[in-house]
Amino acid sequence: MSLEIIGITVLWTFLFGYILIGAIDFGAGFFNAYSLLTGKKHILTNIIQRYLSPVWEVTNVFLVFFFVGIIGFFPKTAFYYGTTLLVPVSIGIILLAIRGSYYAFETYGSRGHKGYSFMYGLSGLLLPASLSIVLTISEGGFVEMVDGNPVLDYWLLFTSPLTWSIVVLSIAATLYISAVFLTWYANKARYFEAANLLRKYALIWALPTIITAGGIIFELRRHNPEHYANIQNFWPMFLISFIMFIGTVWLLWIRRNYGLAFILLAGQFIFAFFGYGASHYPYLLYPYLTIYDSFTNPAMAISLIVVFIMGLGLLIPSLYLLMRLFLFDKDYVRGKSKHHA
Amino acid sequence: MGNEEAVFFSRVLTETTLSFHIIYATIGVGVPLMIMIAQWVGIKKNDEHYILLARRWARGFIITVAVGVVTGTAIGLQLSLLWPNFMELAGNVIALPLFMETFAFFFEAIFLGIYLYTWDRFENQKKHLLLLIPVAIGASFSAVFITMVNAFMNAPRGFDIVNGELININPLVAMFNPAMPTKVAHVVVTAYMTAAFVLAAIAAFRLLKGSNHEYHKKALYLTMKIGLIFAIATAVIGDFSGKYLAEYQPEKLAAAEWHFETEGNAPLIMYGVLDDGEVKYAIKIPYALSILAHSIPSAEVIGLDQFPEDEIPPLYIHYLFDIMVTIGVWMVLLAAVFWIGTKRRWKMVTTRWFRWLIVLGGPLSIIAIEAGWWLAEVGRQPWVLRKIMRTQDAATTSGHVDTMLVLFCLLYLILGIGSVVILRRMFRKNPVEQEIEDRNMEKGGDML
Numbered sequence: 001m002s003l004e005i006i007g008i009t010v011l012w013t014f015l016f017g018y019i020l021i022g023a024i025d026f027g028a029g030f031f032n033a034y035s036l037l038t039g040k041k042h043i044l045t046n047i048i049q050r051y052l053s054p055v056w057e058v059t060n061v062f063l064v065f066f067f068v069g070i071i072g073f074f075p076k077t078a079f080y081y082g083t084t085l086l087v088p089v090s091i092g093i094i095l096l097a098i099r100g101s102y103y104a105f106e107t108y109g110s111r112g113h114k115g116y117s118f119m120y121g122l123s124g125l126l127l128p129a130s131l132s133i134v135l136t137i138s139e140g141g142f143v144e145m146v147d148g149n150p151v152l153d154y155w156l157l158f159t160s161p162l163t164w165s166i167v168v169l170s171i172a173a174t175l176y177i178s179a180v181f182l183t184w185y186a187n188k189a190r191y192f193e194a195a196n197l198l199r200k201y202a203l204i205w206a207l208p209t210i211i212t213a214g215g216i217i218f219e220l221r222r223h224n225p226e227h228y229a230n231i232q233n234f235w236p237m238f239l240i241s242f243i244m245f246i247g248t249v250w251l252l253w254i255r256r257n258y259g260l261a262f263i264l265l266a267g268q269f270i271f272a273f274f275g276y277g278a279s280h281y282p283y284l285l286y287p288y289l290t291i292y293d294s295f296t297n298p299a300m301a302i303s304l305i306v307v308f309i310m311g312l313g314l315l316i317p318s319l320y321l322l323m324r325l326f327l328f329d330k331d332y333v334r335g336k337s338k339h340h341a
Numbered sequence: 342m343g344n345e346e347a348v349f350f351s352r353v354l355t356e357t358t359l360s361f362h363i364i365y366a367t368i369g370v371g372v373p374l375m376i377m378i379a380q381w382v383g384i385k386k387n388d389e390h391y392i393l394l395a396r397r398w399a400r401g402f403i404i405t406v407a408v409g410v411v412t413g414t415a416i417g418l419q420l421s422l423l424w425p426n427f428m429e430l431a432g433n434v435i436a437l438p439l440f441m442e443t444f445a446f447f448f449e450a451i452f453l454g455i456y457l458y459t460w461d462r463f464e465n466q467k468k469h470l471l472l473l474i475p476v477a478i479g480a481s482f483s484a485v486f487i488t489m490v491n492a493f494m495n496a497p498r499g500f501d502i503v504n505g506e507l508i509n510i511n512p513l514v515a516m517f518n519p520a521m522p523t524k525v526a527h528v529v530v531t532a533y534m535t536a537a538f539v540l541a542a543i544a545a546f547r548l549l550k551g552s553n554h555e556y557h558k559k560a561l562y563l564t565m566k567i568g569l570i571f572a573i574a575t576a577v578i579g580d581f582s583g584k585y586l587a588e589y590q591p592e593k594l595a596a597a598e599w600h601f602e603t604e605g606n607a608p609l610i611m612y613g614v615l616d617d618g619e620v621k622y623a624i625k626i627p628y629a630l631s632i633l634a635h636s637i638p639s640a641e642v643i644g645l646d647q648f649p650e651d652e653i654p655p656l657y658i659h660y661l662f663d664i665m666v667t668i669g670v671w672m673v674l675l676a677a678v679f680w681i682g683t684k685r686r687w688k689m690v691t692t693r694w695f696r697w698l699i700v701l702g703g704p705l706s707i708i709a710i711e712a713g714w715w716l717a718e719v720g721r722q723p724w725v726l727r728k729i730m731r732t733q734d735a736a737t738t739s740g741h742v743d744t745m746l747v748l749f750c751l752l753y754l755i756l757g758i759g760s761v762v763i764l765r766r767m768f769r770k771n772p773v774e775q776e777i778e779d780r781n782m783e784k785g786g787d788m789l
Contacts, residue, residue, distance in 0.1 A: 054454035060410055061447045064417055068436075068443045071421060075432025082425030086739040093418055094752050097411035101756055104407030108400065109763035149738040296433055303437050303512045311444035318451045318475075325455055332458075 003301045004291045007073035010308060011066060012277045018062035019273070020177065020266060025059045026124035027178020028052055029099065031201065033121025036114060040197065047186045047194045049107060050333065054326045056103055058319075060096075072304050076294035080285050084143050084152040085134065092130040099123040128170035136163045139224050140286030150288070162219045169212035173269075176205035180248060180265045184258035189333045199252055206249050210242075213272065224286060230279035237275035244268035348733045350742035351423040354749060356718075358416045360711055361753045365409035365760075367710050370484045370529065371536020372402050373449075373477040378567065380470045390556045391563075392466065393776065398540065399457065401764055406453065408760050413446075415749070423742065427725050427735035430507070434500050435493045437512040442486035449479025481529055488528045492520035495717075496589055497726045519589050523582040524717075530574045531713065535706040537568035538672060542703025545696040547773075556773050562683060565699070569676035575669055580633065587634030590727065591643035593720035596654045597662040598630055599623075600644045607631045607642040612663055615656055654722045661716040668709035672702055 028048045035044040071078050098119055106116035137143060142157045143150045157163055179202035186194035217238075221228040231238070244264045251261035282290040295301070326332050376395045383391030421428045452475040463469050499515030500507050541564035547557045586594035594600070599610050599620055607630035613623025628638035635642070645653055675698060682690035689695055721727060725735040 054458045057406070057410060057450040057454060058447070060414060061443065061450050064414055064446065065443045067418060067421070068439050071428055071432040072436030072440050075429045075436070078421045078428035078432055079425045082421040082423075082428060083737050083739055086422045086737060086745060087741050089418055089422055090745045090748065093415045094748060097415060097752055097756065100411040100414075101407045101759060104404055105759055105763045108403045109767055151738075296436065297507065297510045299510045300433060300436055300512050304440055307437060307441055307444070311441075311447075314444065315447055315451075318448060322451050322455055326458065 003298065003305070004295045006305065007295065007301065008277075008281075008291050010305075011069045011073060012274065014062055014066045014069065016270065016273050018059070018066055020269065021055070021059050021062065023128070023174040023177040024181045025052060025056065025178075026127055027175045028182060029103070029124035030121045030175065031178065031182070031198070033118050036117055043191075043194050043197055047189055047191050048182065050189070051182070051185055051327075052103070053107055054322065056100070058322070060100060063096075069304075073296055073301065074284060074291065074294040075296055076289060077284060080143070080150050080289050081134070081137075084137065084150050087152075087154075088130055088133040092127060095123040095127045095130060099127065125171060125174070128174045129167045132166050132170040133157070133163070136160070136166050138280070138283070138285055139220070139227065140283070140288075141223060143285065143288070145288070160223070162216070162223050165212050165216050165219055169209065169216060172205055172208040172212060176202060176209045177265060177269070179205060180252070180258075180262055183252065184262045185327075185333070187258050195258070199255070199258075202252055203249065206245070206252075210245055227279060227286070230281070231275070234275045234279050237271045237278075241268045241271035241275065244271065344736070344738060345733070347738060347740065347742050348736040350746050351736040352732065354742060354746045355416075355419060355423055356715075357746070357750060357753065358412065358419055359714065359718075361757070362409065362412040362416050363710060363714055364707055365405050365412060366484070367532045367535050367707070368402075368405045368539065369409040370480050370532035371534075372398060372405070372540070373473065373480045374533055375536055375540055375564065375567065376402065377470070377473040377477050379563065380466070380473060382563065384466050384470060388559075389777075389780075390559050393556065393773065393780070394560050394563075396460065397768070397773065397776070401767065403457065404760050404763055404767070408756050410450075412753075412756070423737050424725065424735045425737055427730060430726070430730065431490075431493070433507050434497070434510055434512065434515045435490050438486040438489040438493075438516050442483050442490075445479045445482035445486060447479075449476050449483065452476045452479065484529050484532060485525050488525045489516050489518075489521055491717075492524040493518050494725065495524070495721055495727055496520040497729050502729070520585065523578060523585045526578045527575065527582055527713075530571050530578055531710060534568055534571035534575050534672070535710055537564045537571060538676075538706040539703040540564045541568055542700045545699035549693060549696050549700065552772065552774065554773060556777070561699070565676050565679045568672070568702075569680050572669065572673045572676055576673060579666070579669065583633040584635065587642060590720075592645065592648050592653060593658075594634065595643060595645045595648075596656055597658050597716060597720060599656065599659050600630060600642060602646050603641060603644040605631065605639050605641045607634070607640075609633060610659070613659075615659070652723065654720045658716050658720050661712045661719070664712040665709050665716060668705050668712075672706060672709075675699065675702060 028051065031044055032048045035041045102116045102120045102123075106113050106120060136157065137152070139162065142153050142160070144153060145151070179198050183195050183198040183202055186192075186198055217228070217231055220231065244267045247264040248261045248268065251257055251264070280286075282292060284291055284294060296304075376398050379391045379395040379398065383389070383393075383395060452472055456469070456472040456476055459469060459472065493515055496518040497515070498518040499511040499513070501509045541561055544557045544560040544564060547554075548561065583594065586597075599613075599615065600607060606628055608625040608627045609629030610620060611624040611626065613620050615621075630642055631638050631640040634640060679690050679695075679699070681687075723731050723733075725732045
């Protein structure tokens with residue numbers, strides 16, 4: 001396995017980590033705000049905050065890790081994506097900033113402030129949309145080289161059905177992932193009312209998620225035939241992903257084993273995400289940038305990988321400790337006592 | 342928008358983001374150490390007040406961390422968005438500490454989450470103290486690694502450029518460049534100092550505003566003592582920084598000191614104004630610049646005459662230097678007087694006006710941090726990578742930087758006001774007297 005492949009696999013894994021736990025986080029914020037609006041606050045707020053509070057900061061690190069890592073392993077991405085993404089990513093940063101700080105303001109500063117909760121919920125819904133633009137652009141066709149500098153064609157971007165399908169998918173998937181996870185978490189915490197409500201949300205969002213995901217593959221046939229052809233080569237991964245999706249929905253439907261349902265959901269997205277990533281190979285930005293011509297020098301690559309392995313040695317036990325103390329601790333999950341500062 | 346405008350707005354936006362971020366980042370680096378010390382003193386002295394101090398600081402700290410994290414994410418992304426050419430080159434050489442910083446940040450984030458939610462979970466406070474160690478280490482090491490990146494911009498090393506190609510890249514040499522030791526030490530120590538003085542200002546303010554509780558007095562004494570130690574350390578390292586500049590970046594020192602001609606027995610110019618190339622109303626301290634630069638009164642100090650005009654940084658950085666040094670020296674004096682005065686029971690240190698001076702010390706320290714960073718960054722102009730890449734060649738070619746600048750200014754305004762409002766409300770609604778009473782009642786309840 002070449003260093004380039006190791007590099008992109010590491011980064012893709014962290015991006016997946018961000019998408020999964022970020023989706024839980026974004027969706028939770030939205031459901032929280034929605035429950036305020038529909039007068040169901042008493043059902044959801046407690047359970048959502050108990051999960052989010054100790055981990056909200058960790059979620060953010062996955063994103064930082066990804067964008068720092070990609071500059072490290074593939075410095076040329078700074079040139080191509082940095083120039084073209086100024087507007088969409090800046091909007092993403094602003095949403096992220098409002099979200100992160102208003103979460104802290106609401107949770108630790110003034111409990112139950114409605115304005116803060118709405119800002120938090122709304123920004124969480126817009127964020128996946130603003131960040132998913134990057135995926136659209138990577139498919140090629142929206143960036144043109146003018147005098148040796150990449151320029152993004154906004155008109156083409158915003159009129160493309162591919163853009164909007166990816167936006168819809170990101171929102172639907174966010175709400176779906178979040179609802180499935182929270183169903184399991186609420187059930188574990190014995191908040192059965194919350195679990196039932198979230199189960200309903202999960203089932204509602206399952207269909208749009210799978211329809212748009214399929215639709216995107218179809219649209220790629222017109223937009224980027226090469227990528228579409230590659231996807232065909234990975235059809236077993238997408239098939240496994242679809243079977244897992246059916247499994248999750250089935251378990252939710254018969255109200256059994258929500259833990260397994262969430263594991264299947266994670267599996268569904270792992271197979272789809274890595275299948276998509278593998279079929280995108282070798283392009284980072286079609287057709288200008290491949291992982292080979294943008295890869296960093298060997299000295300840097302090796303030192304980054306060494307640091308990465310040492311860093312994981314620290315992180316994995318720490319993350320395990322965090323999960324044991326909060327996610328899998330019965331007393332904490334069930335809210336037996338107040339522990340926070 | 343032409344390229345010149347894009348460069349200008351990129352610079353303004355970067356400066357705005359960093360200037361806003363470092364307020365929260367400095368607190369973020371310094372306060373965990375203060376919490377740790379308070380917790381430790383509380384355990385050692387078996388004094389509830391210090392434990393409560395740690396707890397209340399931790400509560401306020403969450404708000405500043407939140408703003409620090411989100412603005413840190415902003416600057417992290419803006420580096421690539423606004424300076425794509427720079428990041429493409431730097432990514433090849435200096436990505437290692439950048440990458441390590443995310444691990445330090447990760448580490449801190451995990452343990453901060455655990456620390457905040459395990460306050461009443463452990464019988465033994467010592468176990469809880471152990472959780473703070475990775476938080477403080479993570480916070481300080483983020484500062485160490487990110488400052489290494491900045492030091493690299495001042496003293497790029499660890500690669501050769503042959504025909505426009507980067508070769509012989511050595512990430513460790515890039516990390517441990519000559520600017521690194523003084524920069525890192527100065528940044529970390531001033532963060533500790535500033536955090537201590539900001540917390541001291543809060544304690545002094547509460548004492549002025551009616552509360553005369555033992556808790557605030559203990560807080561004040563502890564933070565002023567820590568502040569004094571780090572303020573002295575800051576001055577010592579500041580001197581080393583001067584010597585570093587004289588050796589490796591003489592144009593920055595010369596511009597900061599308005600040292601126009603290369604000469605020995607160089608005097609140090611304090612204050613004054615520059616009027617048509619002439620220095621007026623300045624205080625000249627004979628030989629001081631030679632001593633600052635080389636520890637020898639007669640040593641020759643390189644002046645601005647040795648550099649082409651287009652490689653000289655703006656001369657207004659002298660004012661920034663004055664602000665930074667004056668505040669630094671002032672805080673050493675103030676903290677020393679307070680410490681000696683408390684030991685010897687001088688009346689003066691408990692007077693209202695003296696406490697007002699301590700209150701003022703908090704914002705002053707933050708102003709010094711800002712002035713110091715502006716000095717360091719503007720003093721590096723016109724280079725983004727000294728002697729390798731000019732700032733104007735590093736900026737984005739996008740035409741939307743001005744709009745983004747407006748958006749981000751609005752964002753920082755909202756975050757700034759929001760965090761202040763929340764912090765005030767948090768502590769107003771729950772003064773320490775109330776909290777001590779509540780805790781005593783809870784404990785009484787436990788015994789029944």
